[in-house]
Amino acid sequence: MLRWLMLTILILVASPVSATSIFTGIEERTKTIYSDLKGDNSYHAHLARKLAVYAGVEKGQSDISAARQLMDLAEEHARKAGGQ
Amino acid sequence: MRVLFLTLITALLSACVVAPLDIQRGELSEARVLVAKSKAAGAERCAPEQQATAVAMLYMAAHEYSEGDVHPEEQRELVEGSMKAAKEAYRVARKGCSKKVEIITLEGVYFETNSDKLTHESVATLDGAVATLKRRSSISVEVAAHTDSRGSAVYNLDLSNRRASSVMAYLTEHGVDAGRLSSKGYGESSPVTDNGSAEGRAKNRRVELRIQ
Numbered sequence: 001m002l003r004w005l006m007l008t009i010l011i012l013v014a015s016p017v018s019a020t021s022i023f024t025g026i027e028e029r030t031k032t033i034y035s036d037l038k039g040d041n042s043y044h045a046h047l048a049r050k051l052a053v054y055a056g057v058e059k060g061q062s063d064i065s066a067a068r069q070l071m072d073l074a075e076e077h078a079r080k081a082g083g084q
Numbered sequence: 085m086r087v088l089f090l091t092l093i094t095a096l097l098s099a100c101v102v103a104p105l106d107i108q109r110g111e112l113s114e115a116r117v118l119v120a121k122s123k124a125a126g127a128e129r130c131a132p133e134q135q136a137t138a139v140a141m142l143y144m145a146a147h148e149y150s151e152g153d154v155h156p157e158e159q160r161e162l163v164e165g166s167m168k169a170a171k172e173a174y175r176v177a178r179k180g181c182s183k184k185v186e187i188i189t190l191e192g193v194y195f196e197t198n199s200d201k202l203t204h205e206s207v208a209t210l211d212g213a214v215a216t217l218k219r220r221s222s223i224s225v226e227v228a229a230h231t232d233s234r235g236s237a238v239y240n241l242d243l244s245n246r247r248a249s250s251v252m253a254y255l256t257e258h259g260v261d262a263g264r265l266s267s268k269g270y271g272e273s274s275p276v277t278d279n280g281s282a283e284g285r286a287k288n289r290r291v292e293l294r295i296q
Contacts, residue, residue, distance in 0.1 A: 036212070039189040042295075043128035046136030054144050066147050069105055073143065079219065 026059045026067050033078045044081035048074045107146045115142055115163050118170035127173035130181035134173035141166035186295040188216070188225075193251065193291045200246035202254065210251065213293065214258045226294040227252045227267040230274055232285035237271055244269030251291050266296075 030052040037045040051074035059067035107116060119138050127135040145162035148155055192209035195202055202210070217225065229248035231240040248267035256262045272279075275288040 039191050040216075041132060041188070042186050043132035043136055046133045047139055050136055050140035051143065054140060058147070070143065070147070073105065081220075 026055050026071055029071050030056055033074055037078060037081055040081055042081050044077045048078035048081055105143045105146045107142050109149055111149050112145055115166040118167050122170045122174035122177060125174050125177040126181040127177040131173040131176035134169050138166045138169035138173055188293040190291045195247055200250040202250060210254050214255055214260055217260045224264040224296045226296060228270055228292045228294050230270050230288060230290050231272050232288045233272040233279040241269055241271030244271045
C-alpha cells in the first residue's frame with residue numbers, strides 16, 4: 001500500500017511540471033528572456049517581457065502555479081519574437 | 085488507511101489542478117473586444133508596447149478572476165488598465181501605422197576604427213541575430229549601419245555602407261538567406277542622441293535590423 005501511495009504522489013507531483021521549470025527558476029527564465037530579446041521592440045518581445053514580470057509578481061506572492069503558467073506564456077511569445 | 089489514502093490523493097489532485105489563464109471568460113468581454121479591435125487596426129505592428137500591455141493585463145485579469153473574488157480591486161484595475169492600453173494602441177495604430185518600422189538594434193556589434201572589419205566581440209550578438217532571423221523566417225530585413233558625426237558626411241556614409249555590407253555578409257555566411265536581406269548605410273544622418281559626448285557618439289554608432 002505504501003509503495004502505491006508513494007508512486008501516486010510521485011506521478012501527481014512530477015507530471016505537470018516541465019523539465020525547464022524543475023531546473024530553472026522564474027528569475028533565471030526572466031533573465032534569459034530579457035537577454036535574448038535585448039533591443040527587440042516587437043509586440044511579442046514586449047509581451048514576453050511583461051508576462052515574465054507578472055510571473056515574478058505571482059512568484060513573490062507564492063502562487064507558483066500562476067507564475068509558471070505566465071512564464072510559459074512569456075517564453076512562447078519570446079520564441080515568436082525570435083528569442084530563446 | 086484507505087480513507088487517508090483517498091484524502092491525500094484528493095488533496096494532491098486539487099493542488100495540481102492549475103486554473104488556466106482563460107481570457108475568454110465573461111468578465112473580460114469588454115476588454116477583449118477592445119484588444120481585438122486594436123489588433124485588427126494593426127496595433128501589434130504600430131503600437132507594440134501598448135498592445136502588449138493590453139494583452140498582458142488581460143491575462144493577469146484572467147488569472148485574478150480564476151481565483152474568485154479574492155482581489156476585486158486588482159481585477160478591476162487590470163481590466164481597466166487593459167482597456168486603456170488597448171484604446172491607446174488603437175489610437176496610435178489608426179493614426180500612422182504604415183510609417184512605423186520595427187527596428188532591432190544589435191547592441192554589441194563593433195568594428196575596428198575607421199574600418200568595416202568586425203571585431204571578435206561582435207560574434208555573440210551577430211550569432212544571436214542569425215538565430216533570430218532563422219526563427220523568424222517570414223521576415224525580410226534591411227541591415228542598417230550608422231556612424232557618429234566625426235569625420236566628413238561623405239566618408240561616414242561610405243563607412244556605414246561598408247559596415248552594413250559587412251554585417252549582411254556575416255549573416256549570409258551563417259545561413260541566413262541573402263534574398264531576405266539588404267544593406268544600407270545611413271552615415272551620420274540618423275543619430276539617436278547628441279554627438280557632443282563620447283557616450284552619445286558610442287550610442288549613435290550602431291547597427292540595426294529594420295524589418296521590412
